[in-house]
Amino acid sequence: MLRWAPYPFVRITLSFVAGIVLYFLWGRELGHGLWLLAFFFASFLAVAILSIRYKNTFASDVAGILGLLTFMALGFATTHQRTELNQPRHIAHLQSSPSHYKGMVQDYVLQKPGYQSTVLQVQQVKVDGVWHQATGKVQLSVPHDSDRAYELSYGDVLLVRGAPQPVAAALNPNQFNYKAFLANKNIHHRHYLQPLQYQKISSKPSNLVLYYSIQLRRRLDEMLRERVGEKREYAIASALILGVKDELDNSIRQAYADTGTMHVLAVSGLHVGLIYTVLMLVLARFSATARQRWLGAILVLAVLWLYAFITGLSPSVLRAVLMFSLVTVGLGLQRRTVVYNTIAFAALVLLYSNPYNLFEVGFQLSFLAVLGIVYLQPQLYNLLEVDNWLLDKVWAYFTVALAAQLATFPLGLLYFHQFPIYFWLANIIVVPAATFVLWSGVAALAFSWVPFLSELLFKAHFWLIWGMNEFNLWLQRWPQSILTGIDISxxxxxxxxxxxxxxxxxxxxxxxxxxxxxxxxxxxxxxxxxxxxxxxRQQRQLVVYSVRGSTGIGLVQGQQAMLVADSVLQQNPQNYTFNVQPHLWQLGVEQPQLVNLHNSSVAPTVLLPDSNQLLVWQGQRWLILSKPPKMQPKVGFAVDYLLLRQNVRLKPEQLQQYTFNKLILDGSNSPWHRQRLRQQLDTLGVSYFDVAESGAFVVEL
Known part of the structure; x- marks a missing residue:
């Protein structure tokens, strides 16, 4: 029988989580929830006093239930309080668009090709010539066209001209919902800035500890860039040690993802666990007296929090450092702590500080992986007794990898739609290699001032990374190395x-x-x-996908599909992977037949004399105009849809020559052209659909 008594924090944390979920289900109806919190807390106090006074078992049970309901109400009220949209001065509630706004850079600055991205905490807005206090976060994209490594820094106060735009929803079916992703970070607006659209007016970091942490991480990152040398190995070193993934090459990133070792590149609980394990092995023989235990605990805590500091105090590292710090304090007190209570308490602290952590993929995966390792790994390890020391270590690593993979398996399918077949082999090799990479890199940075020793350490660090990369690339080429296209709800x-x-x-x-x-x-x-x-197997769909700068038409019949695309989409695999592939996987299509729009011998299109196309499929007739038409349509000629692409210029009288149900504007048209054309179509009263604004156009047949 399950016993809950030894796990008080597990019960409390689950109640708090229930309150967070309750807020997202019925938050609008129940309001801020403070009245709910007050009611349950008062009821708990009253029943608890009665149970103590009369020593009534039933009253004690009721008091326990009311106590858990109090934590549930606390979770509800905390989520309401931490939701910035509930603040009356939030920029989402402005009646008019601001002409200018001021704010402070509140996050790390991420390097992207040609630009840098960060988050601005809005402080004031200028509406109708008057400045007002305001709140809200804006994701900024600033051009990076100078010799400086970073255009902005944490704490910079900026004056921005223009108004931020609400984050757009996903434009294609089953596409990654970037709007919801940013909303979980309380970010609801974006702004793509031009070089002269913003000005730095001062620097006032709100958190000096975080400011100096980020500055230290930048200096260490620059040192790795100079001393490691090769871009591929430097990118891995910076990602693995400091958590800076800006320079990671897509091919090497994909190799780690396909082998199930991507967690090595995301500074998280694994890295803190590797540091903690080595420290505990070194300090194991120095724990005979209480003084030695406390000195060891202080040393472990100092190293863990120093590592968190040099990695920029990232949330994933803070989660793990908090958890291992609680374990360390428990060992120092010689208390027989229940590890589930430690995990639950760490989760409770993080969720209280930010309830939206509950919906972060990293938060979910890290805690599930830890729970899997804590409970499943000993069970799996005890299934086989190995006498050989080396084989026993291999078996231990294998069971750790298997336990973590089993615990995160359903979530991995939900979020990533794939399963790496050889994850067990990859983790047996890569995780120990990552341990040496981590410690050699930390040592190289610590002794960078020692001439001969630093060169030796950086060379060892480089070759360890090179070997780890080559192993992953080799394993990625194995047959059936990964199952893709898995779609679950x-x-x-x-x-x-x-x-x-x-x-x-x-x-x-x-x-x-x-x-x-x-x-x-x-x-x-x-x-x-x-x-x-x-x-x-019974489905038939014709889909015009919303792909910026490209044309993509999906013809789905059963679990087979043909993607008719222009050369722009064909030459950009990432565009296909992000915009089109998730929908096809949802429909059970693992890999569509990719054909060129202009290849009439393969695609179900007929090339017209004026270089336009007529698409005929499953009884549907689509006239696709890429160039101004030079043919007069015959009397009675009608099509189901007229698709305009590549900024084709049409006069109103030319449109009136065609008979069609709806006009479609695809993603290959420029924004200025679509805006002008929409105005003309509204004037003519022509029914149209703009996929760049309204999302993919889906026809169910």
Missing amino acids: VWQTWLLYLLMLSVILFLALKRLRYLSIAVGIAALLSVQEIREVVQQ
Whole structure:
């Protein structure tokens, strides 16, 4: 039987999480929730006093339940308070667009090709010539065209001309929802600036600790750039040690993702755990007395928080440092701490500071991975007894990788739609290699002032990274190294976790009821999958995707598809991966047939004498105009849709020659051309659809 008594913080944290979820479900109806918090807290105090006075067991149970409901209400109220949109002065509530606004750079500055990105905390806005106090965050993109490494720094106060724009929603079906991603960071506006559109007027960092941390990380990053040399190896060194991933090459990033070792490049709990493990091994023999234990604990805490400082105090590192700090203090006190309480308390502190952490992918994956390692790894490790020391270490690393992968498996499918087959082999090699890379890099930076030793350490650091990179690239080329195109819903993700929990409970408690639940969940998942496959085999869709600067038309029949695209889209795989691929995976299409729009021998298009195309498919007729038409349509000639692309110029009288149901503007048209054309179409009363503004145009057949 499960016993909850030893896990008070687990109960409290789960109640707090329930309050956060409740806010996102019914927050608007229930308001700020302070009345709910006051009611449950007063009820808890009253019942607790009665239970103590009369020593009534039932009253004690009720007091416990009311206490948990109080934490649930606290989670609800905290989320309301931390939601910046609820502030009356938020820029989203402005009645008129501001002509200027002031704010402070509140985040790291990220390097992008040709520009840099950061977050500005708005302080004032100028509306109708008058300055007003305001709040809100704006994601800024500033051009990077100077010799300076960084155009902006944390704490810079900027005067910006113009008005920020609300973040656009995803324009294609099943596309990554960048708007929701930024909303979880309380960012609801973006602004792409020109070189003379902003001016730095002062520098007033609100957090000096974070300011100096970021400055130190920049200096260390520059040292790695100079001393490591090769761009590929430098990018890995900077990502693995400092968490700076700006220079990572797409091919090497993909190799780590395909082998299931991407977590090595994201400074997180793994890196803190590697540092903590080595420190505990070194200090293990110096724990005989209380004085030695406390000196060791202070040293461990100092090293952990120093590492957090040099990595810019990133949230992922702070999560792990907080967790290991609690464990270290517990060891110093010689308390038999329950690790689940430690994990839960760390989660509670982080969620109280920012409830939106709950919806961060990194937060979810890191805590699930830790829970998997804590509970599953010992169970898996005890399945096999290995006498050989080296093989025993290999088996231990394998079980750690397997436990973490099992715990994060459903979420990995939900967010990344792929599963690396050889993750177990990759982690056995890469995680130990990353340990040496991390420590050699830290040592090289620490002794950079020592001439001969620093050269030796940087060379060792470089070759360790080179070997780790080559191993991942080699493993990536193995046959069937990764399963892609996996698409599951949030509901199916929950079912997978319930299935895993039922199996774990059955194995731990030996109760048949849990096996029955597991079989029932597996049956439900199977029925859902069969139903989905049947629906996919009957589907027929014609889709005009919203792809900036490109044309992409999807012709879906069953679980097969053809993507008719121009050369711009064909030459930009990232554009396809981000905008088109998620929708095709949702439809059960693993890999479409990619054909050129102008290749009439493969595509279902007919090339007209004036170089335009007529697309005929599944009874649909689409006239695609890329150039001004030079042919007079025959009397009675009608098409279902007229698609305009590449800024084709049409006179109003030319449009009136065609008979069609709707006019489509695709993403290859420039913004200025679409705006002018929309005005003309509104004047003529022509029905149109602009995919760059309204999203992909989907026709169900």
